[in-house]
Amino acid sequence: MTTLASNGTTKGKDSLRAPSVVVIGAGMSGVAMGAKLKEAGIEDFVILEKGRSIGGTWRENTYPGLTCDVPSHWYQYTFAKNPEWSHLFPTQPEIERYLDETADRLGVTPRIRFGEEVVEAVFEDGKWRVATTKDVYSADFVVSASGVLHHPKTAPLPGLDSFQGALFHSARWDHSVPLEGRRVGVVGTGSTGVQIVSALSKRNVDVTLFQRTAQWVAPLPNPPTGPVLRWALRTFPALNTVFYRTLRVLFGGLFQGVIHPEGIRYKLVNAFCHLHLRTVRDKGLRAKLTPPDKPMCKRTVIHPAFYRAVQRPNVHLVTEGIDRVVDNGIVTKDGQLHELDVLVMATGFDFHAFVRPAKIVGDGGRTLDEAWAESGPRAYRTVAVPGFPNFFFVMGPHSPVGNFSLVGIAEAQAKYIMGWIDRWRTGQFDFAEPRQDVTDAYNAEIKEAVKGTIWVSGCNSWYLGKDGAPELWPWSPWKHERMLSKIAEDEFALTKSGP
Incomplete structure (x- = not known):
């Protein structure tokens, strides 16, 4: 001892x-x-x-x-x-x-x-x-x-052990598995699934996203801070404190306010999410991406480019429920086989x-x-x-x-x-x-x-x-x-x- x-x-x-x-x-x-x-x-x-x-x-x-x-x-x-x-x-x-x-x-x-x-x-x-x-x-x-x-939580999908391709949870990402030119399935549409699909959509990867429930997405941009801001924060440390407190008030106040649906901040975020969804031009795809619940009921997904990613030709959205996993892919409840080389479980914790x-x-x-x-x-x-x-x-x-x-x-x-x-x-x-x-x-x-x-x-x-x-x-x-x-x-x- x-x-x-x-x-x-x-x-x-x-x-x-x-x-x-x-x-x-x-x-x-x-x-x-x-x-x-x-x-x-x-x-x-x-x-x-x-x-x-x-x-x-x-x-x-x-x-x-x-x-x-x-x-x-x-x-x-x-x-x-x-x-x-x-x-x-x-x-x-x-x-x-x-x-x-x-x-x-x-x-x-x-x-x-x-x-x-x-x-x-x-x-x-x-x-x-x-x-x-x-x-x-x-x-x-x-x-x-x-x-x-x-x-990590893994969805209890029937036949999961039978899959012959590469299989891993998003929190156990296997970087030794090559993705270029391969068919990758992603199970889960929370923040993790959204980020993975958006990143892979820009590569030579055929991506299939298996969606159980659509999520509301807030399209906040992620601009670079830039050398001028970094120099200022480095040179004048007090600015770091000002910047910290400003972001704390802006974002903390926003997210605290939107959990109460009767408030003006919630109504603004609600409208913002609905307007963002309208950027999906195809009405059929937009309907599939429309959540059944209200914005903020679940943890808000923040991503500037997911809706653009899901409209790319190498990304496929599947909303039929998963029936079972087989050795070469996933069979959905409509009987269709979605052939895969890699299966990623973005199913949370x-x-x-x-x-x-x-x-x-x-x-x-x-x-x-x-x-x-x-x-x-x-x-x-x-x-x-x-x-x-x-x-x-x-x-x-x-x-x-x-x-x-x-x-x-x-x-x-x-x-x-x-x-x-x-x-x-x-x-x-x-x-x-x-x-x-x-x-x-x-x-x-x-x-x-x-x-x-x-x-x-x-x-x-x-x-x-x-x-x-x-x-x-x-x-x-x-x-x-x-x-x-x-x-x-x-x-x-x-x-x-x-x-």
């Missing part, structure tokens, strides 16, 4: 106790948590990462055309602003490089243990025992920063997994699976769960994911968690966990607020939980920041084990 240095002893002249911390995941959330721990002078921590490098979902996903749908200068840490973003919306290689360089520069990388997937974390005898595929760690605090988009499948065992032997068995994933203010002392989430249940910048959300949550760790250092408590009654009241408030959003207007989205209600934050991202800006100690059960 690897025991981190802390034994509740004091550290230095300030007589602060030195906590030991295990962080699960070295993606965007884990790097944020590591940076905050370093900033506080805490060195006794490790970040356990199942992969071989930093990046999380930006390491796992490398498919053609991958671009973030949140503006570059908003999708960054406030403590590590990057003036060199090449476009309004960042590409996957840029984001992965930004996270890697930030972790290196802030001294987080040496604390990461790569290739160590967490198997279980058990709270026993006043400590967390965290077991990985390689080692066992003992710590005072555990922070789950495993993200929400890291467990398990949004409700969080830190699982790792087994998390709290006080008294109750597991996280048991705590969430009836209600689905629930937490206190997106960051903690009753019955799990000194265990916190970055990007936990009901975090403001949607179309907001997850970097800012993670930063606010990491800062909140540091508030509890700082209190532990001064001896105010040994174990802290949120009260069940307060957590229940908070989740009831969310459930009531969600009723007034576009998410409940009638669509089957990956937002929906076991009870059919969206598991999303129904307010603005800055309300979330304000909520986490102060610690309400009376909403927690605090325990001191001794003097």
Whole structure:
């Protein structure tokens, strides 16, 4: 067992106790948590990462055309602003490089243990025992920063194992497979499927898109930032902060406003999406691309050229349901065989997994699976769960994911968690966990607020939980920041084990 240095002893002249911390995941959330721990002078921590490098979902996903749908200068840490973003919306290689360089520069990388997937974390005898595929760690605090988009989902298509061509999920893209001159099938029409089809349409590739449900597409352009802007941001760092805050207000306010269908912002976006659909000249194709639900009911797909791509002669849209997969392609319910050389499953992720499948065992032997068995994933203010002392989430249940910048959300949550760790250092408590009654009241408030959003207007989205209600934050991202800006100690059960 690897025991981190802390034994509740004091550290230095300030007589602060030195906590030991295990962080699960070295993606965007884990790097944020590591940076905050370093900033506080805490060195006794490790970040356990199942992969071989930093990046999380930006390491796992490398498919053609991958671009973030949140503006570059908003999708960054406030403590590590990057003036060199090449476009309004960042590409996957840029984001992965930004996270890697930030972790290196802030001294987080040496604390990461790569290739160590967490198997279980058990709270026993006043400590967390965290077991990985390689080692066992003992710590005072555990922070789950495993993200929400890291467990790929594959549609259970009959005969999938019989396909003789190249078959892979979009998050496991096989770059050794040649695509030029070949027939490529893409299953899924979310943001991933749209980006893949748009990118492949420009190449010598015959693309067939299998669409179960059409999606609304917002055609926001992705212009280059240009050398003048990059020079200005590099030369005058204060402009970086201005630019960050401007994009935060513009895009954060827009996406928060459009979740309420009675507002003017929603009506404008609704009209914008309908007008964009009219750019599909062929009425038959346009009808196939017309969604049955309202814009924003599902996560908005943002792409400047998908409708142009799907009208190209080498792109074929199939709306008949899939009957089965055969050795040389897909047979749809109308009996037609669509011959394929490559099949890509752009079928998304398990949004409700969080830190699982790792087994998390709290006080008294109750597991996280048991705590969430009836209600689905629930937490206190997106960051903690009753019955799990000194265990916190970055990007936990009901975090403001949607179309907001997850970097800012993670930063606010990491800062909140540091508030509890700082209190532990001064001896105010040994174990802290949120009260069940307060957590229940908070989740009831969310459930009531969600009723007034576009998410409940009638669509089957990956937002929906076991009870059919969206598991999303129904307010603005800055309300979330304000909520986490102060610690309400009376909403927690605090325990001191001794003097």
